[in-house]
Amino acid sequence: AQKITQTQPGMFVQEKEAVTLDCTYDTSDPSYGLFWYKQPSSGEMIFLIYQGSYDQQNATEGRYSLNFQKARKSANLVISASQLGDSAMYFCAMREGFSGAQKLVFGQGTRLTINP
Amino acid sequence: NAGVTQTPKFRILKIGQSMTLQCTQDMNHNYMYWYRQDPGMGLKLIYYSVGAGITDKGEVPNGYNVSRSTTEDFPLRLELAAPSQTSVYFCASGRVNSPLHFGNGTRLTVT
Numbered sequence: 001a002q003k004i005t006q007t008q009p010g011m012f013v014q015e016k017e018a019v020t021l022d023c024t025y026d027t028s029d030p031s032y033g034l035f036w037y038k039q040p041s042s043g044e045m046i047f048l049i050y051q052g053s054y055d056q057q058n059a060t061e062g063r064y065s066l067n068f069q070k071a072r073k074s075a076n077l078v079i080s081a082s083q084l085g086d087s088a089m090y091f092c093a094m095r096e097g098f099s100g101a102q103k104l105v106f107g108q109g110t111r112l113t114i115n116p
Numbered sequence: 117n118a119g120v121t122q123t124p125k126f127r128i129l130k131i132g133q134s135m136t137l138q139c140t141q142d143m144n145h146n147y148m149y150w151y152r153q154d155p156g157m158g159l160k161l162i163y164y165s166v167g168a169g170i171t172d173k174g175e176v177p178n179g180y181n182v183s184r185s186t187t188e189d190f191p192l193r194l195e196l197a198a199p200s201q202t203s204v205y206f207c208a209s210g211r212v213n214s215p216l217h218f219g220n221g222t223r224l225t226v227t
Contacts, residue, residue: 043204045208091159093158102216104151104161
C-alpha cells in the first residue's frame, strides 16, 4: 500500500501567488514525522520543513508552512509569495517512529513551475 | 564545509560489470543511508547504517551490498550490474531526529 501519496504530478503558478502542494499519508504508528524536500533541476535534495505527529502547532519555516490535518492524514506544503526560484520537484516523506534510523518513505513528487 | 560527498557524479556500466559508489561525510553523523531515485519517482531506501560496523537492509536491497568500517564512509557496491539498476543514487547522513543531509547524487546508467 502506498504510504505517501502526492496526487499532483505538476502545478503551474504565477509568481507571487501562494501555492499548496498536497500530501496524504498512511500509517498505523502514532509516532511519525513528515518532511518536505525540494529538488531543483540541479538534482540535490534540500530539506524544507518538518512536522512531528505530536506537534500541536503547524510547522513554519520562512515562506514555507505545513498544513497538518492529522485526522485526514494530510500534510500539505504551503509556499507563500512564490518566486521563480521555487520552480522544482517537491517531495513529501514520512518516517515511522522517533527513535533509531530515519527510514524515510517518499512520495512520487510534484513538479512546481512558477511563471513570471 | 563539505557535508556529504559522493563520487563519481556520473558512470556508465555494461551489464555484468561491478562498481562501488563512494560516500563520505565530515559531520560525525552516526546514521548513513543509501537511496535510489528512478526517473519521475521518489527516493527508495536501499541500505542504511546506524554506526560503524552496523548495516541493515532498506526497501530495495537486492543487487547491492554495503559496508561501514568507519563513521565517515559508507560505500555502496553493485556486483553484477543490471539495466534495472539505472538510477540516481543518493547518500545521506544524519543524527537522531534531525533532517537528513543528502549528497549531490551519482547518476548511473547500465547498458
